[in-house]
Amino acid sequence: MKFGISTCTYTWNFGVEGYPFPETPFTAEKLLEIAYSHGVGLVQILDNIVSLDVCTSAQLDSIAETASRLGIELEIGTLGITPRRLGQYLEIAGRLGATLVRTIMDGDGAYPTVAQGATWIREMLPSYRGAGVAIAIENHDLRKVSELAALMRAVDDPMVGICIDLVNSLGAQECQEQVVETLAPYINNLHYKDFTIQRLDHSMGFLVNGCVAGKGFTDIDRILSLMKRYHRDANMILEQWVPYIGSIEATVAMERQWADEAIPYLQQKCKTWQTSA
Numbered sequence: 001m002k003f004g005i006s007t008c009t010y011t012w013n014f015g016v017e018g019y020p021f022p023e024t025p026f027t028a029e030k031l032l033e034i035a036y037s038h039g040v041g042l043v044q045i046l047d048n049i050v051s052l053d054v055c056t057s058a059q060l061d062s063i064a065e066t067a068s069r070l071g072i073e074l075e076i077g078t079l080g081i082t083p084r085r086l087g088q089y090l091e092i093a094g095r096l097g098a099t100l101v102r103t104i105m106d107g108d109g110a111y112p113t114v115a116q117g118a119t120w121i122r123e124m125l126p127s128y129r130g131a132g133v134a135i136a137i138e139n140h141d142l143r144k145v146s147e148l149a150a151l152m153r154a155v156d157d158p159m160v161g162i163c164i165d166l167v168n169s170l171g172a173q174e175c176q177e178q179v180v181e182t183l184a185p186y187i188n189n190l191h192y193k194d195f196t197i198q199r200l201d202h203s204m205g206f207l208v209n210g211c212v213a214g215k216g217f218t219d220i221d222r223i224l225s226l227m228k229r230y231h232r233d234a235n236m237i238l239e240q241w242v243p244y245i246g247s248i249e250a251t252v253a254m255e256r257q258w259a260d261e262a263i264p265y266l267q268q269k270c271k272t273w274q275t276s277a
Contacts, residue, residue: 001233003270004042004075005035007049008191008239009259013252014049020248029066036070038263043067044102044237046077052092053078064096075100075189075235080107081117081137086124093133100235101128102136102163102189105143105151114147118154129159136163136189141171145182152186161188161234166218167195167241170208176218184226190236192266194218210241213262220266224273236270238262 007014010031015021028050035043045063047053052060067074076098078089085108089101105117112120121135128135137152139145139162148162162183168191169179194216198207214220227234240262242255 001227001270001273002042002073002235003040003263003267004044004073004235004237005031005038005040005259005263006044006191006237006239007031007046008044008237009262010034010252010255011049011240012242012244012248012255019244022248022252028063032063032066032070032072035072039267040263041071042073042075042235042237044075044077044100046102047079048077052076052096053088057095060092060095067097074098075102075237077102077138078107079104080110081105081112081120082108082110083120083123084108086120086135087127090124090127090131090133094131098133100134100136100189102138104138104140105148106140114150114154117151121151121155121160122157125155125157125159133159134188135160137161138163138165138168138189138191139179139183140165140168144172145169145174145179149182149186161232162186163189163191164223164234165191165193165239166223167193167208167210180223180226184223184232185230187227187230187232187234190223190227190234191239192218192220192236193239193241194262195241209243212258213238213265220269224269228273228276236266238266 013026015025028045074096093101164183164187166176194211194213196209196211196216240258244251
């Protein structure tokens with residue numbers, strides 16, 4: 001298991017549409033430099049924040065050069081499992097030297113059945129296997145975890161696994177325990193988020209918010225224990241859901257503070273897992 005950070009560790013610092021942008025938004029190169037400064041050797045770049053498919057050759061070369069110079073491994077992410085999208089991101093992975101493409105079932109204008117999705121993935125598997133690039137399908141609020149487990153059984157290939165996100169499936173009315181229990185046998189990437197659920201002051205409803213790693217409901221020790229049970233050596237990527245707190249300056253500062261606390265906490269969890277695996 002390796003620990004990494006992501007564009008989704010610092011979403012506000014990159015800029016969120018519909019809100020004020022920070023004075024100096026992050027770039028992929030800036031994220032790589034932050035990783036290096038924290039002793040983090042893995043970075044995941046997701047296209048909802050940095051659109052790699054519209055980057056110029058020079059921009060991709062700059063990211064690849066920076067990662068190589070700093071000794072940082074790259075993973076990348078997109079949306080969709082059509083052959084066109086998987087082929088496009090395999091080419092980008094090759095340009096960047098990335099080892100994994102994380103995606104979700106839905107995207108690129110398609111909402112496939114499990115059978116169709118499995119057919120598309122199997123079509124692209126020889127190319128991915130030849131390049132040594134893994135595919136990780138992330139759970140999301142658009143799909144039940146039973147569908148993702150069915151997809152894994154249909155594909156049945158070690159190059160394809162599940163990116164377990166520890167919070168996304170709340171939107172599909174599935175709790176973290178259900179997600180992890182169902183998908184742990186297939187995990188090849190882990191998006192760590194911590195979160196709280198609070199009843200509103202009028203008692204009619206609940207508010208789900210992110211929080212500092214280790215301060216909320218995510219039981220990381222139990223998740224790591226399940227990974228050992230199923231012999232799954234998946235990289236752990238820190239993501240954060242930081243609430244907007246009135247100004248972009250205060251929000252980006254809090255996001256950085258949360259990351260500064262989370263990174264050593266999760267680095268230690270990974271070290272403990274490695275020594276006991």
